[in-house]
Amino acid sequence: MRRAWIVVWKDVLSERRSKESLNALVFFSLLLLFVFQFALGPERAKVETALPGLLWLGFLLAGLLAFGRTFLVERENDCWEGLILAPGDKSAIYLGKLVGNVLLMAVVEAVLVLLFALFFSLDFTSVLPGLVLVLALGTLGLAAVGTLFGAITAQLRARELLFPVLLLPAAVPVLLASVSATQTVLLGEPLAQAAPWLKLLGAADLVYLVVGVLTFEFVLEA
Amino acid sequence: MPVRALGWLAVLGLVAGIVAAFGYAPREVVQGNVQRIMYLHVPAVLTAYLAFALVFIGSVGYLLTRRAGWDRLALAAAEPGVIFTGITIASGSIWGKPTWGTWWTWDARLTSTAVLFLVYVGYLLLRGMIDEPDRRARAAAVVGILGTANIPIVHFSVKWWRALHQPATILGPEPSPIAAPIALTLFVNWLAFTLLFLYLLAKRTEIARLEERHAE
Amino acid sequence: MIATGPDAVREQTPPLPASDLVVEATHLRKRFGLTCALEEVSLSLEAGCGLTLLGPNGTGKTTLLRILATLLRPTSGSLRIAGLDALKEPAAVRGAIDMVGHGTWIYEDLTAIENLRFWSVMGGHDAARARLRAALESVELDTVAERRARTFSAGMKRRLALARVLLGRGRLLLLDEPFTGLDRAGRKWLGEFLMSFKARGAFVVATHSFDAGLGVADRVAILAGGRLALDRPATELGHDDLHRLYDDLALGPGVAS
Numbered sequence: 001m002r003r004a005w006i007v008v009w010k011d012v013l014s015e016r017r018s019k020e021s022l023n024a025l026v027f028f029s030l031l032l033l034f035v036f037q038f039a040l041g042p043e044r045a046k047v048e049t050a051l052p053g054l055l056w057l058g059f060l061l062a063g064l065l066a067f068g069r070t071f072l073v074e075r076e077n078d079c080w081e082g083l084i085l086a087p088g089d090k091s092a093i094y095l096g097k098l099v100g101n102v103l104l105m106a107v108v109e110a111v112l113v114l115l116f117a118l119f120f121s122l123d124f125t126s127v128l129p130g131l132v133l134v135l136a137l138g139t140l141g142l143a144a145v146g147t148l149f150g151a152i153t154a155q156l157r158a159r160e161l162l163f164p165v166l167l168l169p170a171a172v173p174v175l176l177a178s179v180s181a182t183q184t185v186l187l188g189e190p191l192a193q194a195a196p197w198l199k200l201l202g203a204a205d206l207v208y209l210v211v212g213v214l215t216f217e218f219v220l221e222a
Numbered sequence: 223m224p225v226r227a228l229g230w231l232a233v234l235g236l237v238a239g240i241v242a243a244f245g246y247a248p249r250e251v252v253q254g255n256v257q258r259i260m261y262l263h264v265p266a267v268l269t270a271y272l273a274f275a276l277v278f279i280g281s282v283g284y285l286l287t288r289r290a291g292w293d294r295l296a297l298a299a300a301e302p303g304v305i306f307t308g309i310t311i312a313s314g315s316i317w318g319k320p321t322w323g324t325w326w327t328w329d330a331r332l333t334s335t336a337v338l339f340l341v342y343v344g345y346l347l348l349r350g351m352i353d354e355p356d357r358r359a360r361a362a363a364v365v366g367i368l369g370t371a372n373i374p375i376v377h378f379s380v381k382w383w384r385a386l387h388q389p390a391t392i393l394g395p396e397p398s399p400i401a402a403p404i405a406l407t408l409f410v411n412w413l414a415f416t417l418l419f420l421y422l423l424a425k426r427t428e429i430a431r432l433e434e435r436h437a438e
Numbered sequence: 439m440i441a442t443g444p445d446a447v448r449e450q451t452p453p454l455p456a457s458d459l460v461v462e463a464t465h466l467r468k469r470f471g472l473t474c475a476l477e478e479v480s481l482s483l484e485a486g487c488g489l490t491l492l493g494p495n496g497t498g499k500t501t502l503l504r505i506l507a508t509l510l511r512p513t514s515g516s517l518r519i520a521g522l523d524a525l526k527e528p529a530a531v532r533g534a535i536d537m538v539g540h541g542t543w544i545y546e547d548l549t550a551i552e553n554l555r556f557w558s559v560m561g562g563h564d565a566a567r568a569r570l571r572a573a574l575e576s577v578e579l580d581t582v583a584e585r586r587a588r589t590f591s592a593g594m595k596r597r598l599a600l601a602r603v604l605l606g607r608g609r610l611l612l613l614d615e616p617f618t619g620l621d622r623a624g625r626k627w628l629g630e631f632l633m634s635f636k637a638r639g640a641f642v643v644a645t646h647s648f649d650a651g652l653g654v655a656d657r658v659a660i661l662a663g664g665r666l667a668l669d670r671p672a673t674e675l676g677h678d679d680l681h682r683l684y685d686d687l688a689l690g691p692g693v694a695s
Contacts, residue, residue: 152348
């Protein structure tokens with residue numbers, strides 16, 4: 001899996017140098033915060049009750065942007081064909097891109113959680129471990145599908161339109177499970193309460209990963 | 223022509239189904255005549271599942287063999303599948319209106335079916351956006367495979383999600399033992415729908431084959 | 439200059455089935471919807487041979503090259519590379535192919551040496567720093583090894599792509615319009631590179647630049663209107679005859695797209 005790591009290395013390096021995606025996504029998170037507040041009105045209680053949903057809505061919207069750009073760097077630099085001609089198992093590229101996406105989303109999510117804590121005077125410290133677990137499982141599921149669909153739509157004219165259209169229905173179960181589990185965690189309830197949701201997320205993640213790994217070589221062709 | 227015979231059989235079945243649904247099956251005590259729409263709703267959803275199973279098979283078949291026939295199967299199954307899913311949702315909604323007073327509730331099965339509808343409409347949209355046959359077939363196959371793999375996950379997530387808010391509403395056949403006339407009517411309608419679906423499948427496959435030949 | 443490259447870079451040809459015929463394409467046809475880009479194209483290439491594919495823009499040179507690279511599937515026809523069926527087992531064949539096309543496969547935010555490292559690992563080759571540096575030396579880019587590719591000129595990017603080729607184990611090199619944007623010295627340099635590559639395998643250069651293309655060729659083929667109008671050893675025809683033929687076949691009335 002040396003090739004998967006070199007893909008991650010390449011993307012992290014590119015991102016660190018250009019800072020395109022990260023800056024914009026972080027700023028996007030900040031904007032979302034304002035948008036949510038304005039959409040919900042001045043009552044703070046409304047935001048608090050809606051918090052799990054808002055968090056995941058934010059992650060999903062950021063994810064739509066982030067995952068849609070998964071292969072942007074390949075497209076812009078005309079490297080797509082290079083990846084196609086690279087010998088060996090193509091799923092290494094999928095995994096590499098997936099890890100890259102997860103890392104990107106991790107940063108964005110951390111920022112968004114931080115912003116929520118800041119702006120709404122919320123304290124997440126007591127529930128942090130559980131929250132991190134739910135976020136990790138949910139993000140993995142979104143990223144697994146997002147990376148795959150990102151590759152599919154990468155070469156299409158209508159990719160900005162088609163990518164959300166494909167991703168959103170597929171992301172429904174992850175969304176439902178993540179929001180429910182997040183709600184349980186944020187209410188301070190023991191993690192065991194959210195266990196069924198976490199198990200569902202785990203199973204879903206596994207299914208998506210397997211499908212992604214098995215089908216990626218068919219996606220990455222001319 | 224076997225396909226035409228299939229068509230006529232389907233029509234026959236549908237007529238029999240309607241007759242059975244209105245004449246033969248008993249009138250439900252609580253819900254009244256509107257409950258008869260179940261004989262449309264349940265067979266439609268079963269047929270939709272059959273359709274999407276075929277989409278899955280066609281998708282896998284194409285990826286493994288690269289033969290256009292499999293892709294035609296996937297396409298020809300997806301289009302009627304979406305239609306039947308639409309019928310399921312519409313009939314479910316109509317059924318629900320007198321029962322619950324609203325056109326839509328986030329009932330577990332209705333929601334799952336709606337998500338299914340969205341997934342496969344997306345599938346068809348994707349197909350519409352790619353001109354090159356091989357790329358289109360490959361992209362559609364991957365989306366189709368994921369869509370089908372997602373069905374049980376969607377089912378459970380929605381079901382549990384609803385369980386949090388409301389006890390499950392019953393939008394389906396009565397719990398067993400199901401009375402014989404009801405079962406028979408359901409069966410006749412299900413058979414008719416399946417025949418109709420197979421007829422549409424065959425016709426759509428023919429059209430797809432003609433389209434390909436025309437492009438040559 | 440880069441006659442054979444330092445030994446650190448040179449590699450044994452891979453253990454692909456021994457076959458002198460590197461490329462054997464028969465009756466290739468490619469349709470895009472209703473337009474026929476390639477019609478009944480057959481050609482063969484032996485190891486140590488350099489083929490120049492001449493033709494004005496739009497005649498299907500890129501399409502043919504991409505089919506040879508297994509990036510595109512022909513509508514019909516067969517293709518064998520290094521003894522393997524390229525259409526049935528593209529993955530097995532791709533290890534032997536390298537391409538320098540319109541896209542140079544260069545990540546602009548990465549430095550020259552980082553780009554080489556990436557593609558070396560992707561190709562499953564040894565990516566030791568010394569080896570990468572040696573390759574950069576061969577193409578005279580060692581001075582800018584740590585500079586980001588974004589700052590490179592077209593010629594430099596092409597040289598970087600060729601450094602990548604040096605690090606690989608490709609036996610068939612496909613180049614699409616490699617002379618564009620190169621000055622006289624650059625073209626000379628590229629010609630020498632291609633000459634030395636012949637020791638490893640074969641190459642196909644697709645170009646509309648008549649003089650440059652002819653300079654490197656052992657065989658010349660003219661692609662006109664999707665058909666191979668000519669395929670002869672370069673020595674058979676004189677320069678002027680060839681030029682006339684090219685003008686007639688490629689640029690004549692009713693043939694050019």
